[in-house]
Amino acid sequence: MSLLYNEQRPVDPLGDADAENEKQVKHNRAKVGSSRPSSLLYTYGPGAIMDLPQFTIMPTGLDDWNRIWRRRETDPPPIHAPRLRQAVRTHMRAPNVQLRPFPWQPKRNTFSSEGADLGVPARVFPQWLRCTGCDLLGLVSQFSYVNTHPYRSDLARFEHPKCPGRSGEGKATRPAVPARYLLACAAGHLDEFPYDLWVHRGRRCEKAEFPFLKMIDRTAGKGASAMIHCASCGERRPMNEAQGVAGAAKLPRCRGRHPHLDAFEPTGCGVETKLMLIGASNLWFPSTLSIIVMPESAEEKASDLADRLRGALADKLAKYAGDLELIRDFAATAKVDVTGQSDDELAALVATALQPPPSEEEQDAKLRDWDPVDLLVPEWRYLLKDPIGDRHEDRASGLTLSRRDRDPQLRPEITRVLAAERLRKVNALTGFTRIDAFDRVGDVPRRLVPLARERYPDWTVATEDRGEGVFLQLAEEQVAAWEQKVLASEIWEAHRQAHQRNFNRRFSETAENIDADDRLRPPRYWLVHTLAHVLIRGMAMECGYSAASLSERLYAWPGTDERPPAAGLLIVTTASDSDGTLGGLVSLSKPERLQQVVSSALERAARCSSDPICARRTPADPEDFLHGAACHCCVMASETSCERANRFLDRRFLLDLPGSSLGFFG
Known part of the structure; x- marks a missing residue:
């Protein structure tokens, strides 16, 4: 460019x-x-x-x-x-992108000059x-x-x-x-x-x-x-x-x-x-990526250290690659800590750092095959592990997890509960679009507006939010059996055809080369998504935060050779302030309080002021909306809370409503 x-x-x-x-x-x-x-x-x-x-x-x-x-x-x-940095590099096609905050510095008082x-x-x-x-x-x-x-x-x-x-x-x-x-x-x-x-x-x-x-x-x-x-x-x-x-x-x-x-x-x-x-809502749509920061694996730490070496030493790295002592001196000067690395480990890091960046063809292929679920899999794998002790704090990532016992009366379909007493969420901007949001097939190279005149910018803006959350895991065996039942139902076929119509009507130069069913979220996603929305409504009444300040993190995909099956959700609230939030949400993870929240949320979801119209809503040709028994009176949430713009929601997958027996919770 x-x-x-x-x-x-x-x-x-x-x-x-x-x-x-x-x-x-x-x-x-x-x-x-x-x-x-x-x-x-x-x-x-x-x-x-x-x-x-x-x-x-x-x-x-x-x-x-x-x-x-x-x-x-x-x-x-x-x-x-x-x-997150690796995902941003893939989307921006820039191999050396770093994440930086907004240029800002706090002031001692209103009339101070710090940060001016x-x-x-x-x-x-x-x-x-x-x-x-x-x-x-x-x-x-x-x-x-x-x-x-x-x-x-x-x-x-x-x-x-x-x-x-x-x-x-x-x-x-x-x-x-x-x-x-x-x-x-x-x-x-x-x-x-x-x-x-x-x-x-x-x-x-x-x-x-x-x-x-x-x-x-x-x-x-x-x-x-x-x-x-x-x-x-x-x-x-x-x-x-x-x-x-x-x-x-x-x-x-x-x-x-x-x-x-x-x-x-x-x-x-x-x-x-x-x-x-000027004030049109479709004038600017951000394209962002975000992660909940989890403790890094050994491979991730080594990859990050190699990346920091490459950025700090630049040309010196290739020139003095054979002199590890000199590399250590340069790293110390650049404030890159390699003191804990043996000579063999440091040599391996240098070799990794000297690997050439991917070609444009490789970048295109990686971006074409990229799946948003890739950002969620490491989080899910870590959340599957029970914390060490009753309260495990990882200072490097800022994540503090606590185990929670299940209340005897909690729905048996919910098998595990974790309290995320502290967490850190990082969000990065990769570009933006106009007129229509960035969710079309094959739009990455054509519609994403660059943030800089440079073809390969060396940084992009990001934010750090700190807060708390509650994690719920559903029983995989029950979810898998329920999913097979839904896939054979007429309601799911109606949703699939509506998605096909929606997909075909949205302009894309490459849409004809992609199967619409590959973009349709599986039934378990609809289940977890609908459950997250009703819980957000219920938790907002108890935790002291507004519903708009609560957001969802959904883990819902069938298992493959590369990743285990997932069926769970994380309800979080975060703030850009360094002190994070006040603990009102995580207090709802206590056994007796969580049981009350879940029961009340499911009970309210069984009724809607728009019933029976809402409860029986099923898309039929030529309709192409991507929701079923869901509306703003019962399930839909604000745009700050929902990661899918209130799509892929249906109360019939959550509970048995009149005329339907597909409810996971009966």
Whole structure:
């Protein structure tokens, strides 16, 4: 990938602020707002549009973040999660990607200066603004920027000085707001709406080289309802002409712009564009990977140590590979601890570190064969082991597990209970998409928008969350027998056909080469998923956390030669704060409390205020929804809790509902 980029115009807000300070000009203090790490990862990452009190901005690509990190003498602190790092490298096709946190440092108090040289760089986007006093539609250069208060970033705004007003007789200063229309394409490009060409129907204004435009909008919040007016020549054109199928034919083709990278595709794009609004929910979909950090095996530790050697020693590693004593000295200088390695072990580590990176063909094959379950298998294998003692703490991973006895009245289908008193969850951003979420077949190389201009970036942003959880394991023999019963049922056949229709209707260039049934989750996944949702609802009433703050980690797949069968779930709550959470969720793992939660949750799941419609919901042609007896009244959860966007849910697989006898719990 090679993008067209003007290196003479970098996005460097802190550098701009330094230049202004040298001139003793007080109008740009750089900081315009703040956000939590989780929000910057899942809602307002690079390429997204963030609403500030007075205008909107777009966090830039990771290349511009490097200027922020270079303001510190020390290297950015890495996030240690080798298993996640390997998966991220596969998805980003970059063999040396590291995981880094957001550039941020806590302050002692509100007026302290610690961390003032760290932050996420952003640009004003869109750069078309509209004056609220006279309806002037212009670029940011036509307005004045005001941001002089060092502790009130919410006062940063654009203004139209000496605004004549709609009557043409005023001289007041009026605020300017973003013009809310944009153009986007399915390939992930985003562009400003060409208002001047739109109002003149693809031509230039006959009266002025730089026409005087106005956006007349008296019905804000009602979609494309504005009128674009050229005061220079008198032309008018409503924005609602750009809506719908007929309007799409009037829009220009995509130019291949990536505003977060300040770059264009060298050969353009050329696909059809769609009219978008600034606040549209489908403007930015993150592609993330996450793991619960488990204690590392010996092989994982060796692989991570070899990777750290390669990153720290670089060219010295190949040059002095035969001199192990010198390698030890270099490693000590680079703060890579190899003191516990024998000469033979160190030689093996050096050999591993010197192995060439995989070729592009190997990367493509690995990515094509990659299964999301691969990230879950190591977690499941570890959770199958009973903790050493009643409370086992692993300081390296941050995981603390405790065994819990089963209450005699707990449903016998639940065979094991573990309390995760402390856990660490690491989340990494690998890219993003626009218009549609990243869940289509074969979309990895085509639709995933890069986070940096470099073809092989050396890092990506990640977050660490700490919290607690409750792990439940189901009886494998009963699950396997139940699964065979479901596979032979008419309800499952209806779900399978609905999934086939859903799969075929979702555009993908490679969909015809993949069997839709390979993408359908097995019945045990529907069972575990539905159970997790009803437990989240029940636990939220008891633990003190809202249902939206609880999330699921599902382990549900049939056994193969490479991995054991799984049927279990982990309900967790995490926080980005270093202190983690307060223990309200893990307290529900106590035998008597868990039994009450499970019984109450299953009892509530047997009834829904939408029954009998909900209880009998089965997809039939031409319907293609991916759920059965499930709705927002009984099972469905918030998007922060569900890993599958409320798909693959059916209460009939959990309990026997009227007209069905497929309930695992009877």
